[in-house]
Amino acid sequence: MSVVFEKPHALTDAVLHYCPGCTHGIIHRLVAEVIDELGIEGDTIAVASVGCSVMAYNYFNVDCVQAAHGRAPAVATGVKRSDPSKIVFTYQGDGDLAAIGTAETVHSAARRENITVIFVNNAIYGMTGGQMAPTTLPGQVTQTSPYGRDVEKVGYPVKVCELLSNVDGAAYLERVAVNNVQNVKKAKKAIKKAFQNQIEGKGFSLVEVVSTCPTNWGMTPQKALEWVDEKMIPYYPLGVYKDIYAEEEK
């Protein structure tokens, strides 16, 4: 009998704690598939963040350090500087990366730190029960924006890829989604490139993955996937925001 489908080796057997319909599971799997395909599991070190993905250290079958909220790129900087032969990636949510960790994000990009950042943007703080995130859409209802995000009072969402595209040090920035099969395939390609860049010493690579939070969005998993198309992607357009090597190749 031939095996047609199996769990990536870079994932452990631990049962994911994510809610039904949450796309963290897909993103974990894509990262693990890429680690398998590049044959880097034994030399990869993951940096987990604070938020829904806080326990990523239990799921990735690689050495892992759990960072304080927002500090994952600084911790990853230390790991990479300590041993540049290791493949170092962070896995961070929007609150972690785009609010409390904004400085660490911008400056690790500015240094062209040779790390890979997987940035999961689901427009909400999931772990704490659905509060307004830096990426919460205008008008979006959350626990701390019960009347909808009023941009006049609380400001506008932060578009991370657009922001970082102005940072000279950033090497590769792409925004992807995982709400349908075509998008999942594109997401995997981007994640693979972000790891490949690090292997080749090309420097700071970030993939923003537009994700879902059916629980805190108050939607069915199916409706959440549709909401990504209807609301999220129009505000956060998918695509390559920066690829300094592609520009050089032209």
Place this chain on the structure above:
Amino acid sequence: MSEKVLMKGNEAIAEAAIRAGCMHYFGYPITPQTEVAAYMSKRMPKIGGTFLQAESEIAAINMVIGVSSTGKRVMTSSSSPGVSLKSEGISYLAGCDLPALVVNVQRGGPGLGGIQPSQSDYYQSTKGGGHGDYHNIVLAPASVQEMASLTVKGFDLADKYRMVAMILADGTMGQMMEPVSLDVEKTEPVEKPWALTGTKCEREHNIVNSLFLKPEELEIENFKRYEKYKYIEENETMYEEYLMDDAEVCVVAFGITARVAKNAVNEARAKGVKVGMIRPITLWPFPKKPLMAAAEKVNSFICVEMNMGQMIDDVRLAIECKKPVELCNRVGGMIPTPEEVLAKIESAAKNGGAQ
């Protein structure tokens, strides 16, 4: 006899760290410790090490966490306001049982305070500083020589016990120049099987983590850590006793104030006053036993500190309030003079312990 060189305290820390095998330094400029960073920025590139000026003290301490989690010696340095920022990371280092050396060249506070020397981070350093139950090993140098030797000692203790060792200096210690020997006694490297070195697909993955969502597990982690602390208190306490044999008054001081107080003790002795000094070298663990032993003999204690009276609490606890303890202090960047300390000693001797 080893050759001595003339160095600033801050530079002595930096060079001693390199000689102790620290190849990674992360910092951020702040007076009066910036010479540590400046020295490292010159030396590290030449020896293949890392010097990185971080975007903040918060980032710097988290870079320290990154290196430490891979099992290598690493340090950061700052001054009081910067150490407040690092306190988050120091708590994570404690929670992850990671070794690191943190240097605090103190300045006056609170807030932005001033840039002149102070000892007002005693509480912050010895009682934890960040959130949660934990201690750092706190080393208080009183000479440029000790800035160097306690740096080396700090790395050894940090590795041995998997915790933060802190050099608690002050602006005077950082800025003053003295002859120093930089000979480093090599110690056996500590095995670090917990370090993140990549699994090579040959072992289970290592996890460096401070999150324990099950309270019964987190409780065990805390209990285990405090067992370790108990052992350290029994085995790693360091202090200096000076003229204590027949002393009737005991001066307690650390760091630069111990240098000032020693002059006052000598002057008092010349006048026939029976006074001695106990200088804690480790502020945590605190030298409780010699203080308690002194409490059986002397009539009173004088704490000389550059704060509003912080170590004095630990002295009172150590001697279980058996004898009166008086405070002789200056704050805000002011340094007590030997004359001020002498006056306090003379008045204490005259009172014979009666208050």
